[in-house]
Amino acid sequence: MGDVGLLLSGATLFLNSLMLLGKADNKSVGVFNLFVGLLQIIFPIYLIAVSDQDHWTIFNLACVFLFGLTYLFVGIINLTGIDGSGLGWFSLWVSIIAVVYMILSLVHNHDIINTLTWAMWAYLWFLFFLSMALNKKIDVYIGKVAFVQSWVTLTIPSLLSLTGAWKMEYVSNIWIYVQVISLVYFCFCTGKIMLAANNRKNEQDLSVSS
Helix, strand or coil, X not given: CCHHHHHHHHHHHHHHHHHHCCCCCHHHHHHHXXXXXXXXXXXHHHHHHCCCCCHHHHHHHHHHHXXXXXXXXXXXXXXXXXXXXXXXXXXXXXXXXXXXXXXXXXXXXXXXXXXXXXXXHHHHHHHHHHXXXXXXXXXXXXXXXXXXXHHHHHXXXXXXXXXXXXXXXXXXXXXXXXXXXXXXXXHHHHHHHHHHHHXXXXXXXXXXXX
């Protein structure tokens, strides 16, 4: 995904995080999702059409559709109020594809930053699956994860790349640590949620048995 595309995705994910946290209106955020989603469908189609048709070129451009279709889906759901379970199951599919991109970023490109980035995106899409397909009540947590990722994986990297700072080795090294810290934070929060859910289940079991 190009730097401008990353920047727009960062803005969209930032707004979506605020929506999930109850800070922004669903319909107004939905309009922005539609706008960016359409852009991220139209431009990859054009870039693929004028590309050298190498399979790796197409593979790298195809990932933009994952974002574009997700944003379009979110926008339509927000504006029409239709059931979101379809987006939830789509998010499961996308999270699996994101794992493929993560593995190839490591094995084929030997790119640690992209590997960690795709790992975080796969995790976020999986959270959307849990929320929208399995009806897990974790929207506030997803909002927090989306807020962090909007800056760590999209907005700040795109700005660093647009200004040329991304080419500095020490900047890339610092960003690896930032991503690792983010992943540790997500794992810690996930552990807390699982522990709290287990405690509630134990309390319910005790109340039933008594």
